Amino acid sequence: xxxxxxxxxxxxxxxxxxxxxxxxxxxxxxxxxxxxxxxxxxxxxxxxxxxxxxxxxxxxxxxxxxxxxxxxxxxxxxxxxxxxxxxxxxxxxxxxxxxxxxxxxxxxxxxxxxxxxxxxxxxxxxxxxxxxxxxxxxxxxxxxxxxxxxxxxxxxxxxxxxxxxxxxxxxxxxxxxxxxxxxxxxxxxxxxxxxxxxxxxxxxxxxxxxxxxxxxxxxxxxxxxxxxxxxxxxxxxxxxxxxxxxxxxxxxxxxxxxxxxxxxxxxxxxxxxxxxx
Amino acid sequence: xxxxxxxxxxxxxxxxxxxxxxxxxxxxxxxxxxxxxxxxxxxxxxxxxxxxxxxxxxxxxxxxxxxxxxxxxxxxxxxxxxxxxxxxxxxxxxxxxxxxxxxxxxxxxxxxxxxxxxxxxxxxxxxxxxxxxxxxxxxxxxxxxxxxxxxxxxxxxxxxxxxxxxxxxxxxxxxxxxxxxxxxxxxxxxxxxxxxxxxxxxxxxxxxxxxxxxxxxxxxxxxxxxxxxxxxxxxxxxxxxxxxxxxxxxxxxxxxxxxxxxxxxxxxxxxxxxxxxxxxxxxxxxxxxxxxxxxxxxxxxxxxxxxxxxxxxxxxxxxxxxxxxxxxxxxxxxxxxxxxxxxxxxxxxxxxxxx
Amino acid sequence: xxxxxxxxxxxxxxxxxxxxxxxxxxxxxxxxxxxxxxxxxxxxxxxxxxxxxxxxxxxxxxxxxxxxxxxxxxxxxxxxxxxxxxxxxxxxxxxxxxxxxxxxxxxxxxxxxxxxxxxxxxxxxxxxxxxxxxxxxxxxxxxxxxxxxxxxxxxxxxxxxxxxxxxxxxxxxxxxxxxxxxxxxxxxxxxxxxxxxxxxxxxxxxxxxxxxxxxxxxxxxxxxxxxxxxxxxxxxxxxxxxxxxxxxxxxxxxxxxxxxxxxxxxxxxxxxxxxxxxxxxxxxxxxxxxxxx
Numbered sequence: 001x002x003x004x005x006x007x008x009x010x011x012x013x014x015x016x017x018x019x020x021x022x023x024x025x026x027x028x029x030x031x032x033x034x035x036x037x038x039x040x041x042x043x044x045x046x047x048x049x050x051x052x053x054x055x056x057x058x059x060x061x062x063x064x065x066x067x068x069x070x071x072x073x074x075x076x077x078x079x080x081x082x083x084x085x086x087x088x089x090x091x092x093x094x095x096x097x098x099x100x101x102x103x104x105x106x107x108x109x110x111x112x113x114x115x116x117x118x119x120x121x122x123x124x125x126x127x128x129x130x131x132x133x134x135x136x137x138x139x140x141x142x143x144x145x146x147x148x149x150x151x152x153x154x155x156x157x158x159x160x161x162x163x164x165x166x167x168x169x170x171x172x173x174x175x176x177x178x179x180x181x182x183x184x185x186x187x188x189x190x191x192x193x194x195x196x197x198x199x200x201x202x203x204x205x206x207x208x209x210x211x212x213x214x215x216x217x218x219x220x221x222x223x224x225x226x227x228x229x230x231x232x233x234x235x236x237x238x239x240x241x242x243x244x245x246x247x248x249x250x251x252x253x254x255x256x257x258x259x260x261x262x263x264x265x266x267x268x269x270x271x272x273x274x275x276x277x
Numbered sequence: 278x279x280x281x282x283x284x285x286x287x288x289x290x291x292x293x294x295x296x297x298x299x300x301x302x303x304x305x306x307x308x309x310x311x312x313x314x315x316x317x318x319x320x321x322x323x324x325x326x327x328x329x330x331x332x333x334x335x336x337x338x339x340x341x342x343x344x345x346x347x348x349x350x351x352x353x354x355x356x357x358x359x360x361x362x363x364x365x366x367x368x369x370x371x372x373x374x375x376x377x378x379x380x381x382x383x384x385x386x387x388x389x390x391x392x393x394x395x396x397x398x399x400x401x402x403x404x405x406x407x408x409x410x411x412x413x414x415x416x417x418x419x420x421x422x423x424x425x426x427x428x429x430x431x432x433x434x435x436x437x438x439x440x441x442x443x444x445x446x447x448x449x450x451x452x453x454x455x456x457x458x459x460x461x462x463x464x465x466x467x468x469x470x471x472x473x474x475x476x477x478x479x480x481x482x483x484x485x486x487x488x489x490x491x492x493x494x495x496x497x498x499x500x501x502x503x504x505x506x507x508x509x510x511x512x513x514x515x516x517x518x519x520x521x522x523x524x525x526x527x528x529x530x531x532x533x534x535x536x537x538x539x540x541x542x543x544x545x546x547x548x549x550x551x552x553x554x555x556x557x558x559x560x561x562x563x564x565x566x567x568x569x570x571x572x573x574x575x576x577x578x579x580x581x582x583x584x585x586x587x588x589x590x591x592x593x594x595x596x597x598x599x600x601x602x603x604x605x606x607x608x609x610x611x612x613x614x615x616x617x618x619x620x621x622x623x624x625x626x627x628x629x630x631x632x
Numbered sequence: 633x634x635x636x637x638x639x640x641x642x643x644x645x646x647x648x649x650x651x652x653x654x655x656x657x658x659x660x661x662x663x664x665x666x667x668x669x670x671x672x673x674x675x676x677x678x679x680x681x682x683x684x685x686x687x688x689x690x691x692x693x694x695x696x697x698x699x700x701x702x703x704x705x706x707x708x709x710x711x712x713x714x715x716x717x718x719x720x721x722x723x724x725x726x727x728x729x730x731x732x733x734x735x736x737x738x739x740x741x742x743x744x745x746x747x748x749x750x751x752x753x754x755x756x757x758x759x760x761x762x763x764x765x766x767x768x769x770x771x772x773x774x775x776x777x778x779x780x781x782x783x784x785x786x787x788x789x790x791x792x793x794x795x796x797x798x799x800x801x802x803x804x805x806x807x808x809x810x811x812x813x814x815x816x817x818x819x820x821x822x823x824x825x826x827x828x829x830x831x832x833x834x835x836x837x838x839x840x841x842x843x844x845x846x847x848x849x850x851x852x853x854x855x856x857x858x859x860x861x862x863x864x865x866x867x868x869x870x871x872x873x874x875x876x877x878x879x880x881x882x883x884x885x886x887x888x889x890x891x892x893x894x895x896x897x898x899x900x901x902x903x904x905x906x907x908x909x910x911x912x913x914x915x916x917x918x919x920x921x922x923x924x925x
Contacts, residue, residue: 016837022740026753029737029811033760033804036771043774093665100662116666122866123908125882126681126901127674134895135686149645153674156666173353173838180318181418182341182370185662195357207762214764236754246774249767260762291639300636317636322655337651339658422636457812458634 037253044246062247072248078144085148086212090155091163091204097156098163100190102172116160119153128155135159148212155211159204162267166200167193193250203267210259288324288481290471294329296421299448299455301463301469307500308475310458311426317456318424319343330422341370346415350427352407354399354414359388361395364413371418385413405436416447422454428495429464441467462502466490474498492626493553499628504556504585504597507628512548519622522550526590529568531625551628554620556585556599571617572596574610584609588618686897694894702899712884716903722795723863724803727856730810733803734855735848738814740838741820754815757808762804765805769872772801797873798880805869806862808856817851818844853919854864865904 048055056190066072097116101109119127131150140146170193178188290313294300296551314349315321317327319340327336335343346367354363364382365551373381386392389409408428410611415423427438445468448455459465466470466486473483474497481501482494493499499507510522510529520533529554562569572588575595584605598618610616688697741753760768766837776797821844829843867882874880881904888897 015836019744022736022744025736026745029733030757033757033808036768036775036801037763038762038848039775040767040771049675055555093669097666100659103659103662107682112663112666116670119670120680122674123861123904125865125885126866126905129885129889129897129901130677130681131673133898134673134680136894137680144703149669153670156669171351171353173349174355176320177347177349177353177414178355178366178370180320180345180347181367181414183366184341185658192355203602210762214762214766228453239884240663245770249764249770252764252767255764256763257759260759292637293639294636296635307706313638316638322652326639329635331635337647337654339655 040246040249043243044250063242066247067245080145082148083212085211086151086155087205087209089148089152090159090208091201093156094159094163094204098160099193117157121158151212151215156209158211159208162204162207163197163200166197166267170196199270200267203263206259206263210256214256294456295450296454299468299471300471300473301457301461301465302473302475303465304475305406310475314424314426314456314458320347320349344420345422346418346420346425348411348415348425348428350430352411354407354410356400359398360410363399363410367414367418380574381417385417389413392459398556404432408432425455427459444468447580474501475542494629496551499553503625504599506554506596507551508558509551512546512550514546526592530622532623543613553626553628554624555598557599558620558624559618562617564617566619569617569619571615574612574614574616577609656721661727681898682902684895685902687895689893689895702895706762715879715881715884718879719864723860726799726863727859730807730859731852731856734807734810736809738818742815742818749815757811761808766868769801769869773872785840794879801869801873802863802866806859813851815846817848821847850919853915857911857915861908
């Protein structure tokens with residue numbers, strides 16, 4: 001990191017003014033990014049029929065209404081179920097794929113990584129359309145499992161990234177030693193690799209859960225009957241404009257937040273620390 | 278042969294290790310010794326050729342079924358298991374039941390002096406202790422063969438010397454076949470029955486320690502093993518037992534190598550040869566006599582019991598002179614001092630041709 | 633007692649292909665799940681989409697008759713062309729805006745914030761990425777509405793259901809990504825270059841513009857590409873903040889979906905795909921071309 005202090009040819013006062021402007025700008029950008037979320041959270045507690053100023057008082061009423069709205073609650077349950085399925089599927093496939101990358105001596109092995117990651121880069125609109133028409137043709141629509149399979153195509157690369165980062169500091173020699181002593185690949189995976197990356201697996205489970213939890217676009221296309229929370233919300237947005245949506249939004253936001261921070265603390269930060277050592 | 282990409286890592290070698298012998302593979306980095314070991318253990322599959330264990334073709338047998346336990350330089354212990362857990366691992370893979378596993382493991386741990394550590398997690402052990410756990414883990418398999426990849430490389434010097442004699446003792450007592458890779462030639466010379474010098478994917482020479490040390494078969498071996506001075510020369514006259522040869526730095530008289538594997542028929546007048554004089558066979562001379570070279574002392578290298586002195590000749594060539602430390606200490610020559618060196622005609626080894 | 637031998641094959645008989653491949657297959661099998669999964673649930677659906685774009689819609693039923701009608705309609709019907717161009721313009725300008733907004737931020741973060749605090753701020757701006765995209769767009773609706781925060785705070789502007797509204801929502805989403813990309817590129821600038829420039833008398837402004845900026849060209853291209861793709865392909869912000877007015881390309885696709893014209897939607901989606909691939913190619917040509925110059 002270059003020495004910030006040594007500025008040539010500028011009077012000190014000009015420097016700190018320029019710096020001040022920069023910091024103010026940073027603050028503005030952060031505000032820009034966070035403002036809507038802050039507004040949503042704030043208004044979810046606002047005792048007013050309109051999700052806006054003026055502030056009419058603190059209340060939990062919108063959360064109550066949310067709890068009483070059967071459609072929304074069902075959407076919540078469906079979301080949780082769906083996200084759990086996506087989490088399990090994505091993490092399992094991610095794990096075995098990471099194992100392959102560790103064992104293989106194929107020089108183009110990162111091609112596999114590219115293949116696995118590509119689906120996550122497609123615009124969701126296209127992905128949703130494609131997956132829906134596929135399921136429609138196969139006759140598998142309206143099924144939660146089908147949606148989970150579709151969403152896992154996005155979850156797998158995330159899971160892989162987390163587990164891989166956790167395993168970068170781990171010496172592969174003991175795995176080879178295990179094979180040398182007679183272990184099968186499955187044994188090496190379950191008895192040697194997994195015990196050394198528990199937190200990575202946990203982090204992957206959390207992160208891929210968030211992927212399924214947040215996902216809207218593909219869900220909207222695929223689900224006909226058992227809609228998830230985001231989809232349900234979208235439907236409701238079109239009709240009555242009720243502040244309880246704020247409550248929903250806040251809940252969704254904080255859930256994602258906690259899970260992501262959880263994944264970071266459990267898996268990514270220890271991996272980064274170890275890499276820095 | 279084993280190819281990685283375009284260049285062979287190991288190219289047409291023919292290695293045979295007799296049962297119950299200690300075979301060491303030595304050579305510079307990248308010479309293929311570790312690849313050879315991996316070919317034996319099955320971690321690599323040859324591009325062409327075969328690997329035999331006890332006469333059985335195991336070339337395409339998967340590494341887990343080969344029964345060739347490895348001892349690793351980095352120890353490669355399982356970090357989440359205890360000492361006993363590590364040692365038992367291979368037995369567990371073979372399906373040995375837990376009672377027998379435990380007794381076999383404990384027997385070996387006692388032999389290694391690690392019995393009281395059985396339930397300690399391996400991360401708490403010292404380097405030497407970890408090495409012994411790795412050794413125990415391999416020995417407990419009782420397969421009769423052990424592969425060792427620079428096992429003492431991570432230990433400090435004193436421990437290394439102690440472990441050297443322990444390993445040799447172990448190999449002898451249990452009549453095991455050892456295939457031992459190291460880049461430390463002293464280690465190999467001290468322990469091995471058979472030494473194989475490798476270079477650039479092929480075997481330069483294989484033989485006993487004295488074969489390789491006193492009678493190098495190729496220029497590479499002569500340069501790599503021990504401290505040798507190599508001269509290129511042309512034969513002037515020969516009378517059966519002795520020859521007179523002409524080199525760039527003078528004429529010398531050397532024994533015609535009746536003991537050399539090639540015999541002396543080839544060394545006719547006019548033929549070109551290379552001969553080797555060991556650094557320890559050079560002596561200080563008064564300046565007169567048969568084979569004398571005069572040069573300038575550059576520096577002395579102290580390595581415990583020996584002192585290696587580098588002497589620069591007129592044409593810039595460096596000679597190595599090795600003397601016991603007691604002869605030299607306190608009386609070593611000053612840099613730039615001129616000294617004369619000589620050797621006896623018999624103290625010469627002629628390199629076999631066309632290598 | 634075991635002897636070992638390694639060497640040339642004694643007999644001329646070479647073992648069968650199966651025997652020789654088995655070791656590699658036993659490892660390769662572990663790649664199969666991911667390979668097959670992405671094939672079945674991503675590659676095949678996409679291929680199907682391409683196929684679908686050539687089918688016809690007759691009496692609200694999709695029939696597998698091959699036709700180019702879907703594509704020819706794009707050129708004959710001006711709605712599509714207009715929507716396409718509008719989307720193109722919006723995406724392109726969004727890409728430029730994203731870069732413009734993110735550059736100063738990334739610069740400030742990389743060079744003027746204490747190193748110890750940098751990861752914290754990175755985390756702060758990265759967090760929203762993992763929260764529901766839909767919810768954030770909805771939150772923007774709250775802010776931008778006629779009785780929303782912006783208007784209540786005194787700025788009487790109609791922002792909801794306008795293109796500007798869509799733009800704001802989208803920018804707030806991918807600015808984070810662009811900031812991260814630019815920041816990484818800036819941190820990779822060798823400090824010696826900066827020292828050398830200062831040593832030769834450059835002011836901070838000159839250092840920023842002439843030394844740091846050129847080094848971030850690749851990151852700018854990638855970030856711009858991201859913004860472009862996300863804008864062009866987005867339909868959430870378009871519908872929530874744009875109010876269902878179908879003047880953007882993605883909205884057109886939605887319309888086709890709503891009337892169950894799957895082949896039509898598919899053909900539009902393929903056009904979108906081609907556009908994005910082109911954008912991809914152009915961005916990389918730009919970035920790498922400048923680098924080697």
